[in-house]
Amino acid sequence: MTQDKAPAASAKDPLVVFTPSGKRGRVPTGTPVLDAARRLGVDLDSVCGGRGICSKCQVAPAFGQFAKHGITSNPDALSAWNATEQRYADKRGLPEGRRLGCQAQILSDVVIDVPPESQLHRQVIRKSASARAVEMDPAIRLHFIEVTPADMHAPSGDAERTAEALEAQWRISGARPALPVLRTLSQALQDGSGKITVALHHTHVDQPPQIVAAWPGLLDGDAYGLAVDLGSTTIAAHLVSLRSGEVVASAGRMNPQIRFGEDLMSRVSYAMMNPGGAAQMTAAVREALAALAGELTTEAGIPPDRLLDMTIVGNPVMHHLLLGLDPTPLGQAPFALATSSALDLGARDLGLATLPEGARVYLLPLIAGHVGADAAAVALAEDPGASDDLVLIVDVGTNAEILLGNRSRVLACSSPTGPAFEGAQISAGQRAAPGAIEAVRIDPATKEPRFRVIGCPLWSNEDGFAEATAGRGVTGICGSGIIEAVAEMRMAGLVDARGLIGSAAQTGSARMIPEGRTHGYLLHDASASVGPRILVTQADIRAIQLAKAALYAGARLLMDEMGVDEVDRVVLAGAFGAHISPLHALVLGMIPDVPPERVSSAGNAAGTGARIALCSLAARRRIEAQVHQITKVETAVEPRFQEHFVAASALPHAEAPFAHLRQVAPLPEPQFNAGDSGGRRRRGRGQASETI
Missing domain, CATH: 3.10.20.30 (Beta-grasp domain)
Structure with missing residues (x-):
């Protein structure tokens, strides 16, 4: 058909x-x-x-x-x-x-x-690994030893003689093999003529390490670990050498739990309303993690038995579902966690059957019922508690994690932004994939747009764009694209401060298309060739307003708690931070007003924190201590959240002047009437209407 x-x-x-x-x-x-x-x-x-x-x-x-x-x-x-x-x-x-x-x-x-x-066009998981200097102190370390042969006159077991060799040759006391290693240790000693390489798993300095793998002879190569950012929408994983800290391969995929609900509360609701629903989501995410591990070792050409450690960060709902814990208490006050402590587990405890039997998994601690290990990882990566100036760190996804702090104090909260920033709930929205509009510019004089799509470096008005995109076409608009489109419409006078889209007569642009009592902005039209007709609709604007208002309100609550009206700088983390310009974020009012040059990107800070924890036992101990020093602000029960949310629904804000923004981007101030397709606009209370 x-x-x-x-x-x-x-x-x-x-x-x-x-x-x-x-x-x-x-x-x-x-x-x-x-x-x-x-x-x-x-x-x-x-x-x-x-x-x-x-x-x-x-x-x-x-x-x-x-x-x-x-x-x-x-x-x-x-x-x-x-x-x-x-x-x-x-x-x-x-x-x-x-x-x-x-x-x-x-x-x-x-x-x-x-x-x-x-999927015909593979999703683009835009959570790359950023370079970071880390003092290597991994939990898994390799040691080559020569074990004395068995002696019938002085009987002792292979495990005991291996432990004696580690103490004599490496001054490591009390090491004992895990049960899976005990099953294969004798064969490794036999094949290596008593010379073996063992992998030791260290936890605390006052506890003896555990032998989690053994190979005959001197092992050629490194042991590896996997740092995982388990997001509610995407999962990103980095395969890391535990000797050098080098990222040898990265991959990502959509979180398969999306089919049970796009946001966290939808998944909690699914677990509540469907017997066995939580178990379904647990199985889905574990299967995805096992598949990612296999994909990365294959890509890097690494034997699967070398993947011996994993760190995982995620929000509390993702954390609980991964562990097979009931997430439903997180759906209502007091948002009780089953556990908030860091966990050190066997990979097989999580059903990760593709990993070696002795492989370990470390889950970073949670901060609060709605502030998870991903926020802890961001704190580990960005260390706001060591900042001399007041820094606001915003990690935006379906659920935003926000940190505010300096040397005196660090605050944290989460804010339910929903999936609009990911391109969901948008009329022509899609996940980031080749063909999706990812950047938009609108000429303020002509109101004509130009855009760039994922997979093509050219703008749509440049020679060669049509030929370069002919294979897949322009398929929709992803999160970064819709954010820039709305901000550009605001700067071009096509949308007023309340978020209302003007008509063709009001704006002077034929691209304004009537849609019932509202209008849409025609960004791209390929309907003549049976392609998509991509509009930014009034409903799209509302979805972005709701998401950005929740984000701003969360940040504002932390500022209230800190007793400040301004921050010194803003750090944007996650895929959002890497692909949205500071100017567009400020025009929408997603973040408090600061000079644009004081807004920077940290890339995937949660993933970076997971890699730091993978490479450093000291970092694990440090974040375990730091989470107890962070003040948690619960947005769900804070009375002022709704007040801040309403004011932040305007573009950029109904009350805050955004003086720094207006110095670099003066914003037009039209006022459009919903359902008015004529050529008049209201100027405000006490002012005469004006024909345009």
């Missing part, structure tokens, strides 16, 4: 929500999933044209109650397993829970996940 011949859907037809893209829409009953994906612009691969041969269109339907989406997705939401799927499963196999998108038909409301391998 081609897109232009598809029958129109009605309000009674099934609603389908695709994850991780977040795209949704109604389709006629009986529409194949593959056709629904094409109709809604979802990135679902197919090579055979829907004949059930290539299996590229595999999807994973999710069942249960999804309060965030307003959907109850039942097992009979898709048509029954058919002969084509059975034939393919018999010949090549289909993972449990998967369906072929070209065969499964949509019969009722349903949530459908498109796994990474079925």
